[in-house]
Amino acid sequence: MAEKASGGVQSVERAFELLELITNAGGEVTLSELSSFTSLPLPTIHRLLRTLVSLGYVRQLANRRYSLGPRLIRLGEVANKQLGSLARPHLKKLVETLGESANMAVLDSEMVVYIAQVPSPHSMRMFTEVGRRAHTHDTGVGKAILAQLEDDTVRDIVTRAGMPTPTEMSIGNISDLMLELKNIRERGYSIDEQEQEIGVRCFAMAVPDAPTPMAISVSGPVSRVDDAFAKRAVPLLQSAAEQISAQLNAAAAS
The missing domain is CATH 1.10.10.10 (Winged helix-like DNA-binding domain superfamily/Winged helix DNA-binding domain)
Known part of the structure; x- marks a missing residue:
C-alpha cells in the first residue's frame, strides 16, 4: 500500500x-x-x-x-466547463440586475481564458467568446487575478506573455501595471478602462479562496457602464464572487 x-x-x-x-x-x-x-x-x-x-x-x-x-488538456477543458456551469446562474443574475454582459475567466499559464458568459439583452453589448484567451495586463478579469498574486509571479507572467497595447489606454510596462495592481488591491476590484476595446468599460473582481485563480466581470459600453453603474455593480460582483467561492469550497470538502 x-x-x-x-x-x-x-x-x-x-x-x-x-x-x-x-x-x-x-x-x-x-x-x-x-x-x-x-x-x-x-x-x-x-x-x-x-x-x-x-x-x-x-x-x-x-x-x-x-x-x-497533452492529456492534461482534456482534464482542463472538462474542469473549465464544470466551473462555467457552476458560475452561470450567478452571471445570469448579474445580467438580470445590471443589464450588461457578465463573464468568468480563469488563469491558464500566462493568459486568462474565458470559461462562461451570459450576454446583455442590449443590441449594443460586449461579447467575449467562451474559450477565448487574453492577456492579463489589459483585461478586467486578468488584472483582478494578477492583484491576488505575488509581485514576482506577476512579473514572470507578463514577461512570458508580453504586454501588447491594443488601445491607447492599455498599460504597456510593468511599472505602471504594478501601480495599477496596488490600486486594485486597495479598492477590491479592477477596471478595464477601454484597454481591450475603445468604448468598452469593465468592472471585475477575483473569486476569493478559489482552487485556481479566477475572476468574474460585468462589461458594456462606456455610455451605460459609468460611475453610477459601478456603485450598483461592485457590491453585486462581490456577493456573486463570495457565493461562487462558497460553492467551490463546499464541493471540494464533500
Whole structure:
C-alpha cells in the first residue's frame, strides 16, 4: 500500500506537486530546476516524472526539458466547463440586475481564458467568446487575478506573455501595471478602462479562496457602464464572487 501523508496518498500528492511546479514555471522545466524547487530527492522526482510521461501528463522534450502533457488538456477543458456551469446562474443574475454582459475567466499559464458568459439583452453589448484567451495586463478579469498574486509571479507572467497595447489606454510596462495592481488591491476590484476595446468599460473582481485563480466581470459600453453603474455593480460582483467561492469550497470538502 502506498505511504500516506496528511490523510492522502503521498505518491499522488508528490506527483501533483511536480505538475504544479511545472505549471508555475511556465509549463517547461529541467530536472535540475525541479530539484531546486522542491525538497523531494532527485531519484523520487525522476521516478515520478517517468510515470507521468508514460501516462501522457508530462512530455520529455528533445532538449531533455519536461513540459505539461497533452492529456492534461482534456482534464482542463472538462474542469473549465464544470466551473462555467457552476458560475452561470450567478452571471445570469448579474445580467438580470445590471443589464450588461457578465463573464468568468480563469488563469491558464500566462493568459486568462474565458470559461462562461451570459450576454446583455442590449443590441449594443460586449461579447467575449467562451474559450477565448487574453492577456492579463489589459483585461478586467486578468488584472483582478494578477492583484491576488505575488509581485514576482506577476512579473514572470507578463514577461512570458508580453504586454501588447491594443488601445491607447492599455498599460504597456510593468511599472505602471504594478501601480495599477496596488490600486486594485486597495479598492477590491479592477477596471478595464477601454484597454481591450475603445468604448468598452469593465468592472471585475477575483473569486476569493478559489482552487485556481479566477475572476468574474460585468462589461458594456462606456455610455451605460459609468460611475453610477459601478456603485450598483461592485457590491453585486462581490456577493456573486463570495457565493461562487462558497460553492467551490463546499464541493471540494464533500
